[in-house]
Amino acid sequence: MSKPTRIRCPICQRENDFFAEPVGPFCSNRCKMVDLGKWLGEEYRVSEPLRPDHFAGYEDMPDADLDRPE
Numbered sequence: 001m002s003k004p005t006r007i008r009c010p011i012c013q014r015e016n017d018f019f020a021e022p023v024g025p026f027c028s029n030r031c032k033m034v035d036l037g038k039w040l041g042e043e044y045r046v047s048e049p050l051r052p053d054h055f056a057g058y059e060d061m062p063d064a065d066l067d068r069p070e
């Protein structure tokens, strides 16, 4: 007989045989969502939203003049 795999939940540090649960390695769906939120938060920090000054250089492109009335 092998011992049940006991690990510690990475979110709340509670120890249990979490791999028996569908939400493993987390102890609960709540901790799973907390971990997911941390990953998403990381992503939001990396990719900044587009701002108008990102397009500032395009105003000086020659092609832009074609769309302007004389």
Ligand SMILES: [Zn+2]
Binding pocket: 009, 010, 011, 012, 013, 014, 026, 027, 028, 031
């Ligand atoms: Zn937990």
